[in-house]
Amino acid sequence: xxxxxxxxxxxxxxxxxxxxxxxxxxxxxxxxxxIEREDEIRAILKIRGMISIKQHITxxxxxxxxxxxxxxxxFDKPDILIxxxxxxxxxxxxxxxxRSILASGRYTKNERGIYQRSPKSQEIIQLNDSRQFHLSIExxxxxxxxxxxxxSNVRFNWIGSxxxxxxxxxxxxxxxxxxxxxxxxxxxNNSLIIEEGRIxxxxxxxxxxxPRSGTRTRTITKIMIRCTEPLSTNDLKKLDSLTGxxxxxxSKFALIEKRIYSVLVDKIDKSLFYLTxxxxxxxxxxxxxxxxxxxxxxxxMLLSSQCDCLSFDILDVIIQ
Numbered sequence: 001x002x003x004x005x006x007x008x009x010x011x012x013x014x015x016x017x018x019x020x021x022x023x024x025x026x027x028x029x030x031x032x033x034x035i036e037r038e039d040e041i042r043a044i045l046k047i048r049g050m051i052s053i054k055q056h057i058t059x060x061x062x063x064x065x066x067x068x069x070x071x072x073x074x075f076d077k078p079d080i081l082i083x084x085x086x087x088x089x090x091x092x093x094x095x096x097x098x099r100s101i102l103a104s105g106r107y108t109k110n111e112r113g114i115y116q117r118s119p120k121s122q123e124i125i126q127l128n129d130s131r132q133f134h135l136s137i138e139x140x141x142x143x144x145x146x147x148x149x150x151x152s153n154v155r156f157n158w159i160g161s162x163x164x165x166x167x168x169x170x171x172x173x174x175x176x177x178x179x180x181x182x183x184x185x186x187x188x189n190n191s192l193i194i195e196e197g198r199i200x201x202x203x204x205x206x207x208x209x210x211p212r213s214g215t216r217t218r219t220i221t222k223i224m225i226r227c228t229e230p231l232s233t234n235d236l237k238k239l240d241s242l243t244g245x246x247x248x249x250x251s252k253f254a255l256i257e258k259r260i261y262s263v264l265v266d267k268i269d270k271s272l273f274y275l276t277x278x279x280x281x282x283x284x285x286x287x288x289x290x291x292x293x294x295x296x297x298x299x300x301m302l303l304s305s306q307c308d309c310l311s312f313d314i315l316d317v318i319i320q
Contacts, residue, residue, distance in 0.1 A: 003092070004057065008065040011082055011094055018150060018183040019098065021079035023072045026065060028058045031088040057086075079185060098181045102210065103145070103192070105203035106172035106317075107137055112165045114199065116158065116173075135164075141177065141201050144194045150183035159215050160281050162314050170316030174217070176210060177203070217281030218261065220315040222274055225289055229305035230270040238302050239265050239275060247283060250294040258283040275299065276315070285312050 015021070030053070038053050051059070061084060066073055079099055086092045115136040142154050157176040162168060186205055194201040242263045249256040260283075264276040277283075284295070289309040291298030300307045 001057075004060045005064065007061050007084060007092070007094075008068050011061075011065055011084075012068050014094060015080070015082075015096065019080060019096070020183065020185040021071060021098070023074035023078040024065070024069075024080050024082060025073065025075060025078040026058060026062045026082045026084065028054055028061070029083060029085045030054050030057075031086060033088055034086070057084075098183060098185075101149070101179050101182050101185055102206045102208075103177050103179065103187075103203045104174065104206050105141075105177065105192075105201055106174050107141070107168065107194075107199065107201035108170070108172040109137065109162075109166075109168040110198035110200075112167065115164045116161050117156075137199060137201070140196050140199055141194060141203075144192065144196075144201075145177060145179060145203065148184065148187055148192055149179050151179040152181040154179055157210065159217060160219060160314075160317065163312070165311060167313040169314060170220070171318075172200075172202075173314060173317050174215065174319060176206075216320045218278060218318045218320060219281045219283070220276065220278050220318070221283075221285060221312050222276045222315055223285055223289060223312040224268075224272070224310040225275055225299060225307050226272050226310055227300075227303055227305040227307040228271070229303075231267075231273070231303060231305065233267075235303050235305075236265045236267060236273060239263055239299070241302070242277070242297070245297060247279075247288060247298075248294075248296045249284065249287065256282075272310075281317065285309055 011026070034053060041047070062073055065071075065082075077099055081097045081099070083095045083097075084092055085095065113135065116138065118136045118138045138156060141156075145151070145154055155178040157178070159174040159176075162173070187203070190204060192201075192203045194203070240263060242260050245260050247258045247260060249258065258280040260277055260279045262278040264274075266274040266276070268274065275289075284293075286309045287293045287295045287298070289299045289307050291300040291307075
């Protein structure tokens with residue numbers, strides 16, 4: 001009890017340099033021997049209805065810390081959770097955990113050969129000064145976000161995906177990133193702009209969580225397609241029938257439907273053409289072109305020729 005006045009000052013000193021917080025919650029963890037002794041005394045003296053020693057210590061620390069920092073005590077999702085762990089020999093240590101924050105952002109990719117996510121077997125470039133970096137959007141954003149927030153880790157929620165050799169243009173692909181145990185709870189000037197090579201990402205902290213209904217998007221995609229058979233102008237006109245079509249796809253668990261809102265065809269040579277489609281986000285492009293896995297309708301089916309997706313670029317992603 002003679003350390004009650006000291007502990008709030010120690011907590012404040014531990015937090016004031018690195019941590020940003022407006023709300024807090026302090027808890028205590030007592031060694032079992034204290035609880036056992038208290039139970040014995042209560043039984044002997046028939047004490048009922050009084051607060052426990054743990055409650056008393058916790059309340060005293062919280063009150064002094066609140067006065068010291070002017071922060072607000074919050075029981076539901078505080079910015080920072082502080083635990084005072086009191087050992088059997090009456091020594092103690094202080095642990096802290098900062099509540100995760102969520103940021104939303106978009107990125108554009110104007111260079112081919114860069115993964116969206118960190119692959120299991122990552123491509124690594126060896127630089128002259130012996131440093132290494134991974135060729136992925138995830139690594140680029142993670143590194144910058146953790147440096148800005150001093151967090152321990154990040155979790156991504158991607159809105160769609162593309163190949164490593166695809167470009168992502170327009171307003172960019174949207175995504176969410178959860179930042180775990182951040183010490184800084186905001187970005188300077190309320191936003192974070194990341195530029196590395198020809199990758200640009202912009203992020204902002206969200207006050208709310210993930211959208212409850214999910215994020216519905218339309219994606220405009222330009223696909224380069226080669227077919228095994230020479231194609232006539234009339235063959236390519238058949239693709240116009242895709243406008244307004246609902247493509248049915250089979251997954252392991254359900255039948256998925258994606259609508260195509262518009263198509264644009266640009267012939268390159270007798271068996272090579274571009275197909276630009278405006279469709280619901282999440283349409284698997286290679287499956288839709290090749291039809292080797294279930295996709296009805298698909299490009300190969302319409303043209304009566306085996307067609308392959310050579311590449312595709314994301315021209316824009318529109319949040320509905």
